[in-house]
Amino acid sequence: MTDNELIAHAADVRRHAYAPYSGFAVGAALLGRSGEVYAGVNVENASYPVGICAERAAVAAAVAAGERTFEALAVVADSPDVCPPCGMCRQMLMEFPITRIILANTAGKQRVLTPADLLPLAFGAAALPLKETSE
Numbered sequence: 001m002t003d004n005e006l007i008a009h010a011a012d013v014r015r016h017a018y019a020p021y022s023g024f025a026v027g028a029a030l031l032g033r034s035g036e037v038y039a040g041v042n043v044e045n046a047s048y049p050v051g052i053c054a055e056r057a058a059v060a061a062a063v064a065a066g067e068r069t070f071e072a073l074a075v076v077a078d079s080p081d082v083c084p085p086c087g088m089c090r091q092m093l094m095e096f097p098i099t100r101i102i103l104a105n106t107a108g109k110q111r112v113l114t115p116a117d118l119l120p121l122a123f124g125a126a127a128l129p130l131k132e133t134s135e
């Protein structure tokens with residue numbers, strides 16, 4: 001799947017974003033190693049902090065489907081420049097292997113980054129004094 005195809009997926013699912021409070025709809029499309037695409041949108045809540053971003057929604061959908069290794073994530077919003085993922089989403093994205101992160105806006109701007117570009121010196125499981133990780 002090309003980057004433009006994945007962006008088109010994210011732009012399409014963005015129509016389902018639930019963003020009545022901010023009015024800022026975001027769509028995400030996460031391409032698994034299997035070739036499957038998992039969609040996410042932001043889902044806001046009257047209790048504002050309860051809302052979830054499109055990126056984390058896409059990761060949750062993928063993990064629920066049994067996929068944990070990813071080729072790419074495309075994120076699309078109607079922002080003046082590409083929409084940078086928030087800090088919480090950056091941390092979430094560091095949890096699973098992903099090759100590239102494609103940021104785009106509805107006007108056609110695009111930027112391709114790695115997870116390390118987005119979150120250098122990320123906190124991860126290696127920092128935890130655990131003997132084993134539970135899967």
Ligand code: THU
Nearest residue numbers: 022024026042053054084085086
């Ligand atoms: N939002 C996302 O879904 N992804 C981002 O990368 C940035 C922000 C959402 C959260 C909230 O629903 C709205 O955009 C405004 O912050």
